[in-house]
Amino acid sequence: MCGIFGIVSRKDINIGKIALEGIKRLEYRGYDSCGIVTQYDSKLFVKKDAGKIDVIHKKLKLDEFPNESKLALAHTRWATHGAPTKINSHPHLDCNDKIAVIHNGILENFIELREELLSKGHIFKSETDTEIIPHLIEDNLKTNGDLKIAVANAIKKCIGAYGLAICHADYPDTIIAVRRESPLIIGIEDGKTTYCASDIPAFLPYTNKCYILEDDEMAILKAGTVEFYDVNNISVPKQKEIQKIDWSIKAAEKGGYKHFMLKEIYEEPTALRQTMKISNDSLKDFAETLLSAERIYITAAGTSFYAALAGKFIITKFLGKYIQAIECSEFKIELENSLEENSIIIAISQSGETIDLIEAIRWAKESKQRVKVLSITNIVGSTITRHSDKVLITQAGPEIGVAATKTFVTQILAQSLVALEIAKLIRTESNDEIQKYYNALYSTPKVIENFLEKNIDLIKYIVRSLEKNLNFFFLARGISIATAKEGGLKLKEVACRFIEGYSAAHAKHGPISLVREGYPIIFIAPPDNTYERLIGNLMEFKSRGGKIISLVVKEDKKIADLSDITIRIPQPGDKYHTLFSPITFIPALQLLAYYAALEHNLDPDKPLNLAKTVTVH
Ligand code: AGP
Numbered sequence: 001m002c003g004i005f006g007i008v009s010r011k012d013i014n015i016g017k018i019a020l021e022g023i024k025r026l027e028y029r030g031y032d033s034c035g036i037v038t039q040y041d042s043k044l045f046v047k048k049d050a051g052k053i054d055v056i057h058k059k060l061k062l063d064e065f066p067n068e069s070k071l072a073l074a075h076t077r078w079a080t081h082g083a084p085t086k087i088n089s090h091p092h093l094d095c096n097d098k099i100a101v102i103h104n105g106i107l108e109n110f111i112e113l114r115e116e117l118l119s120k121g122h123i124f125k126s127e128t129d130t131e132i133i134p135h136l137i138e139d140n141l142k143t144n145g146d147l148k149i150a151v152a153n154a155i156k157k158c159i160g161a162y163g164l165a166i167c168h169a170d171y172p173d174t175i176i177a178v179r180r181e182s183p184l185i186i187g188i189e190d191g192k193t194t195y196c197a198s199d200i201p202a203f204l205p206y207t208n209k210c211y212i213l214e215d216d217e218m219a220i221l222k223a224g225t226v227e228f229y230d231v232n233n234i235s236v237p238k239q240k241e242i243q244k245i246d247w248s249i250k251a252a253e254k255g256g257y258k259h260f261m262l263k264e265i266y267e268e269p270t271a272l273r274q275t276m277k278i279s280n281d282s283l284k285d286f287a288e289t290l291l292s293a294e295r296i297y298i299t300a301a302g303t304s305f306y307a308a309l310a311g312k313f314i315i316t317k318f319l320g321k322y323i324q325a326i327e328c329s330e331f332k333i334e335l336e337n338s339l340e341e342n343s344i345i346i347a348i349s350q351s352g353e354t355i356d357l358i359e360a361i362r363w364a365k366e367s368k369q370r371v372k373v374l375s376i377t378n379i380v381g382s383t384i385t386r387h388s389d390k391v392l393i394t395q396a397g398p399e400i401g402v403a404a405t406k407t408f409v410t411q412i413l414a415q416s417l418v419a420l421e422i423a424k425l426i427r428t429e430s431n432d433e434i435q436k437y438y439n440a441l442y443s444t445p446k447v448i449e450n451f452l453e454k455n456i457d458l459i460k461y462i463v464r465s466l467e468k469n470l471n472f473f474f475l476a477r478g479i480s481i482a483t484a485k486e487g488g489l490k491l492k493e494v495a496c497r498f499i500e501g502y503s504a505a506h507a508k509h510g511p512i513s514l515v516r517e518g519y520p521i522i523f524i525a526p527p528d529n530t531y532e533r534l535i536g537n538l539m540e541f542k543s544r545g546g547k548i549i550s551l552v553v554k555e556d557k558k559i560a561d562l563s564d565i566t567i568r569i570p571q572p573g574d575k576y577h578t579l580f581s582p583i584t585f586i587p588a589l590q591l592l593a594y595y596a597a598l599e600h601n602l603d604p605d606k607p608l609n610l611a612k613t614v615t616v617h
Pocket of ligand 1: 303
């Protein structure tokens with residue numbers, strides 16, 4: 001939700017160009033409008049407009065600012081308060097065009113603050129909540145001349161979520177960054193340049209050394225140095241530990257692929273192999289905690305929730321305890337009167353910043369019950385990690401495509417590794433059996449590689465054959481309902497088609513009435529203990545004229561024989577491999593969504609109305 005990039009440098013660089021490249025790398029966070037402000041000679045230079053960055057750049061030349069300028073703030077917006085128009089684009093300025101602010105988040109008390117400021121004579125140009133902030137700072141500067149104090153006083157009046165970067169025309173070498181609930185990372189090239197950004201890839205081409213700003217911390221960025229303060233005690237600087245990020249910039253670039261989404265699907269084997277390296281100690285720690293729990297919940301949003309649905313099946317198989325899956329936005333409402341003592345929550349999030357998830361786990365931890373949170377995320381130092389008792393970091397690398405792909409498979413893998421660790425601890429299965437499950441799990445990258453090598457033409461053919469069908473179903477039973485739901489979500493997101501992942505058994509209680517001659521239904525059919533029943537469901541649709549497309553394992557015969565088109569996943573159909581089928585089957589559906597988006601001339605990396613990190617309720 002909105003991307004922030006700030007840079008202050010002593011190097012001889014084109015500051016506009018770097019700011020432009022910075023927000024390009026953050027465009028997955030929102031692309032309704034964008035803007036850049038640079039500062040030179042006690043003046044601010046602003047260019048902003050509504051639309052995607054490339055279009056605005058063509059129009060406004062976002063890389064052309066005064067050569068001498070060494071400080072810039074840049075913003076790419078996902079609109080909340082105020083339509084995506086030029087006037088509502090960031091940066092926002094004060095009455096005298098001296099203070100510029102870019103913001104990611106939402107101020108909840110902006111109406112009251114706006115009225116207060118209007119009564120003092122401030123003039124507002126936009127409908128945004130953000131515009132409050134430069135005016136609040138302006139107001140505070142009148143009573144004390146110190147920018148740092150004015151910013152601290154201003155934000156103390158704000159209720160809500162914010163990652164903010166602020167500059168002032170009369171402070172030639174200073175950016176002030178401050179956060180609450182919205183991510184903000186400070187990158188540093190010692191003695192030369194300092195950056196702030198909503199996400200690491202924005203400055204990754206220049207440095208992998210960074211500080212992760214915590215809630216209510218303020219950073220004062222100068223060229224090549226940074227000081228940190230607690231917003232509530234800004235007289236004494238505080239020490240923070242620098243972190244080294246081991247992502248390579250190549251991972252955050254398209255590298256010859258047309259889109260990030262396609263590249264990230266092809267990166268799934270590597271992402272899985274990297275995630276297999278999660279340390280045994282952390283897996284054991286997770287497993288022991290789950291074994292000690294009286295009650296276990298699993299919660300997440302979107303794709304991460306579907307990964308949770310798959311993971312819940314796999315963990316339960318070995319743990320032998322029920323795990324209740326609840327969407328994070330409903331977590332508090334569902335459990336308000338029934339959260340039990342000694343409960344464990346497994347929280348899953350690619351970004352680690354989804355606000356509904358953070359709110360759910362914060363609520364649970366602050367309750368009287370002694371609840372522990374085990375989280376799985378792809379982002380080191382993200383907000384979720386600070387609210388968790390134990391954390392597993394998936395190693396998918398940066399995921400830039402708004403539609404989650406490689407993080408989905410790594411989230412299921414991480415849960416599977418925990419499940420097998422549980423199996424080792426409770427010893428209800430023999431070592432030999434457990435090893436067979438491990439072997440199957442370790443073979444998942446190869447299965448995906450083999451699939452990607454040989455099936456692209458088939459997927460493109462299916463996309464073309466489905467061209468006229470604006471809606472259809474992915475049907476499945478058991479664990480594969482998670483795969484079906486995730487496949488449906490991908491098609492909705494990137495191809496703008498209402499394709500629903502649904503229970504094959506439940507479909508006859510309503511959705512079957514949509515079926516006419518030639519109506520397509522895609523069955524997700526790994527040979528698990530639901531297979532025979534799924535054949536029955538398939539026949540219910542086939543006998544009504546449904547066109548059956550099936551996703552099966554390589555040696556499948558029964559369902560393949562009943563299907564009009566078959567996609568074969570090159571894996572054995574034994575129970576070991578079948579358990580992990582959500583990992584190996586999903587690439588087919590992700591590719592279906594990707595090519596369907598291309599067929600409709602849509603940009604799969606930037607689905608309409610979406611943003612990668614959802615930091616609003
Ligand atoms: C995935 O393709 C979506 N963009 C979205 O549903 C996403 O999975 C959801 O917002 C959760 O995000 P998180 O994993 O970062 O918490």
